[in-house]
Amino acid sequence: MHQGKTPETLGEELRRRGMSRRTFLKFCAAVASSMALPATMAPVMAEALAKARRQSVIWLSFQECTGCVESLTRSYAPTLESLIFDFISLDYQHALQAAAGHQAEEAREAAMKEHWGKYLVIVDGSIPLKDGGVYSTVAGETNLDTLRHVAEGAAALISVGTCAAYGGLPKAHPNPTGAAAVTDIIKDKPVINVPGCPPIPEVMTGVIANFLTFGRLPEMDALHRPIAFFGDTIHDRCYRRPFYRRGQFAKRFDDEGARNGWCLYELGCKGPVVHNACATTKWNQNLTFPIQSGHGCIGCSEPDFWDKGSFYAPLSTGRWGSAEGIALAAAVGTTVGIGSALLSRARQSDIIRKG
Amino acid sequence: MSGLDGIPVRIEAPEFDGEDVLTGMADALMREIHAHLVNLHERGESHTIDLKGLPLTEADRRQLREALGRGEVSMTVEAAGPTEVYETAYAGVWWIDYQNLLGSTALTHIEIARVPAIAPTHPEDIADALQRLGEALNDREPQTDNPPTD
Numbered sequence: 001m002h003q004g005k006t007p008e009t010l011g012e013e014l015r016r017r018g019m020s021r022r023t024f025l026k027f028c029a030a031v032a033s034s035m036a037l038p039a040t041m042a043p044v045m046a047e048a049l050a051k052a053r054r055q056s057v058i059w060l061s062f063q064e065c066t067g068c069v070e071s072l073t074r075s076y077a078p079t080l081e082s083l084i085f086d087f088i089s090l091d092y093q094h095a096l097q098a099a100a101g102h103q104a105e106e107a108r109e110a111a112m113k114e115h116w117g118k119y120l121v122i123v124d125g126s127i128p129l130k131d132g133g134v135y136s137t138v139a140g141e142t143n144l145d146t147l148r149h150v151a152e153g154a155a156a157l158i159s160v161g162t163c164a165a166y167g168g169l170p171k172a173h174p175n176p177t178g179a180a181a182v183t184d185i186i187k188d189k190p191v192i193n194v195p196g197c198p199p200i201p202e203v204m205t206g207v208i209a210n211f212l213t214f215g216r217l218p219e220m221d222a223l224h225r226p227i228a229f230f231g232d233t234i235h236d237r238c239y240r241r242p243f244y245r246r247g248q249f250a251k252r253f254d255d256e257g258a259r260n261g262w263c264l265y266e267l268g269c270k271g272p273v274v275h276n277a278c279a280t281t282k283w284n285q286n287l288t289f290p291i292q293s294g295h296g297c298i299g300c301s302e303p304d305f306w307d308k309g310s311f312y313a314p315l316s317t318g319r320w321g322s323a324e325g326i327a328l329a330a331a332v333g334t335t336v337g338i339g340s341a342l343l344s345r346a347r348q349s350d351i352i353r354k355g
Numbered sequence: 356m357s358g359l360d361g362i363p364v365r366i367e368a369p370e371f372d373g374e375d376v377l378t379g380m381a382d383a384l385m386r387e388i389h390a391h392l393v394n395l396h397e398r399g400e401s402h403t404i405d406l407k408g409l410p411l412t413e414a415d416r417r418q419l420r421e422a423l424g425r426g427e428v429s430m431t432v433e434a435a436g437p438t439e440v441y442e443t444a445y446a447g448v449w450w451i452d453y454q455n456l457l458g459s460t461a462l463t464h465i466e467i468a469r470v471p472a473i474a475p476t477h478p479e480d481i482a483d484a485l486q487r488l489g490e491a492l493n494d495r496e497p498q499t500d501n502p503p504t505d
Contacts, residue, residue, distance in 0.1 A: 011479055021477035022434040026453055032405075033462045039403035043472050050479070079455050080435060285455065 010087055011050030023083070024050050030080040031209040034202045034281060035218065035228040045213040049087065055212050056115040057122060058108060058150060059093035062143040063136050063170045063179060064125025068161040069095050071198035072205075079285055081205040087212055091119070105139050108150075116153040120211060123147065123182050126163040126170045130178030147185055156190040156217055157182060160204055165193035165224075166303035173307050183224060192217045193224040195276075197300035202281050203229045223303070225275065234271035234297045235330060237279035240264070244330075258294060265330075268312040269296025272330040273320050276301040380411050381419040384465075388423075388448055391467040395447050401468035423448060423465075432473055436461075440471055 008016070014023065028045035032038070037045075061069070073082075073096070090096060091111035092104065099107055112119065125143075128135040133142035141149075151157060159165045159182040170179035183191050194204055207226055210218045218226040235241070243249070243263040250257035251266055263269070271279075274297050278289040290297055296312075299305040299320070309318025315326050384404070391402040411419070424444030432438040436456040442449050449471045451464040466472065 015480065015483050020434055020480050022432055022473055025473055026435050026438060029453060029464065030461055033407045036408055039405040039464055040401075042403070080453075080461055083435060285459070285461075 007053050009050060010052050010054060013054070014050075014086060019086075021046065021050060027080055027083045028209075028213070031206050031213075034206045034277075035210065035226075037228075045209075048213045049209075052087075052212055054089040055087065055208075056111055056119040057088045057090050057208075058111060058119055058154075059090060059122045059124070060143075060146060060150060061094045062123065062125030062127050062147070062164070063168075063177065064161065064163050065169075066095055066124075067198040068124040068204075069093070072160075072201050079201075081202050084205045084208055088120075088208065102139075112150065112153050118155050119153065120208070121150055121154040121157045122160055123157060123164040124160045126167045126179035126181065127185060128170070128177035129180050130176070135177040144185065147182065151186050151189055154189055156192070156211065157186060158204075158207060158217075159183065159191060159193045159195075159224075161199055162195045162197045162300060162303075162305070165195040168197070169306055171304075171306075190217055191224060192220055192226060195223075195225065195230075195301040195303075197305075199301070200229075200277055200281050200283060203277055221275075225301075229277045229281070230275040230301070232275065232277075232280075233329065234274050234276060234279050234291070238271055238291060239279070240291060253294065261294075264291060264294075264296040266314050267296050268298075268310060268314060270299035270302075270305075270311075270315055270318075270320060271297045272315060272326060274299040274302050274305075375412055375414040377414045377418060378410070378412060380409065380415045381422060384409075384419055385422055388445075388465060388467060392445065392447055395467050395469070399469075401466065401472075403467075403472070404465040406463040406465065420450070423450065430474065434473075438473060440474065 011021065011024070015021075024046040025042060028049060029039065029042040032042045032045060059069075089111075092108040097104060097107075125136075127133070127143045127147055129144065133144035136143045138146060162168045163170060163179075164182050167175075167179045167181050167184075170177055181193075183193070192207060194207055196203070203226070206229065207218060210216075210226075218228055221227050221230060223230075235244075238244075240261060240263050243261070244265060248257060248260075248262040249266040250262045250264055252258065253267065258267075265271075269291065271291065278297070279291070282289045282292070298311045299308070308320050315330070316323055320326065321329075387404065391400075391404075394400040394402065406416070426442035426444050426446060428440075428442040430440045432440065437454045437458065439452040439454065440449060447467055447469065449466040449468065451466060451471055451473065453461045453463070455461045464471075
């Protein structure tokens with residue numbers, strides 16, 4: 001791999017492949033926009049990105065359904081976000097790699113050695129702990145041992161999907177495998193959670209791009225989630241909020257209220273207590289999200305969402321929190337529209353001030 | 356702290372209702388654009404407004420676009436999909452529509468600048484072009500209908 005000369009920068013490599021610096025600018029404009037960074041940051045990010053080298057990424061898949069990988073890779077047309085694959089060197093990934101067997105494992109070890117201390121580790125799937133972790137093994141090694149071993153030389157870890165972030169479906173009662181999250185195991189490296197079942201692809205890309213251009217993970221909340229994407233609840237930004245305020249609720253999935261797009265609270269929507277970017281970034285390139293398509297939010301980006309009661313029973317009847325807490329989240333929070341925009345602007349000037 | 360905290364405040368958000376309503380955002384943005392144009396004129400400072408994070412209805416967007424109008428310059432940049440750029444009727448105020456490879460809008464910027472950031476050619480690209488042109492000239496046979504006689 002090394003021919004004794006310094007590896008190409010991304011700018012050099014992409015230009016060799018016919019991509020101009022304008023491509024960088026466009027990509028960075030999209031990422032800056034999705035993270036509510038000031039638009040004037042896009043040229044700065046583009047410069048930084050062009051000077052960077054391909055970021056080595058090792059993707060570890062544990063007890064997962066591969067939905068997170070599918071979410072990231074299965075857009076029906078190349079998106080701006082899919083350019084991220086031109087900026088990273090995906091040195092190990094079960095679903096996407098060509099190598100198999102010992103070759104694949106050796107490739108991983110070689111990448112780790114070459115980029116020790118600098119590679120990003122992306123994890124999807126939970127890690128079983130019961131009985132020494134035997135319930136999920138790859139190449140004769142338990143997921144637990146693999147995670148610990150690979151994390152040693154990592155610059156940072158990204159837990160993609162609710163399974164890696166909080167234990168996910170495998171952790172559902174009675175949790176037969178003792179499924180655990182990455183943060184339960186790795187304590188000495190920066191770990192960021194990108195929950196969702198699956199996460200929105202633009203969110204995944206935004207976190208990786210932030211790392212590439214700024215050399216660090218974005219600002220996180222108490223649950224290790226990037227605030228840029230998980231700062232608001234679904235309810236905060238839901239376009240059906242006016243119906244909620246006027247008390248217009250759909251009571252069945254086929255009644256007049258449902259057909260008129262009324263609030264889905266009574267049909268089990270967990271929007272008021274769920275943090276994600278679904279209501280703004282949406283899915284399938286800003287096309288729609290569950291509520292817009294007529295189904296309440298199931299809370300797939302929150303811990304233990306699978307064990308908190310029916311998806312179809314109203315919020316107050318499940319195990320999502322106290323009645324008072326829920327009432328507060330539903331009624332207060334930021335209001336739809338200008339209020340939220342002001343919040344995002346305040347965040348922007350904060351970023352400019354911090355430099 | 357002053358007694359300002361004791362004043363009750365209620366934020367009125369506009370009703371979206373599924374109907375296409377004018378919320379007044381277009382007016383607010385025109386005033387913001389004006390302020391940035393002052394900076395451009397007096398201090399040469401550029402600024403970019405990202406429309407994506409703003410609660411603009413379709414009606415607001417149309418009103419804004421109509422109010423800004425179109426000017427002399429129009430260009431398409433083909434880089435990871437098309438980007439449509441045009442100068443509005445107000446010189447120095449540009450409308451930039453970044454599209455993905457299917458032609459649908461990924462994001463929209465309003466740039467207040469002498470020229471939008473995506474337009475000028477980057478020095479690195481020029482260096483690359485220089486090298487390629489040099490190589491192409493070296494490879495080229497003289498192109499003429501009258502070859503030199505020996």
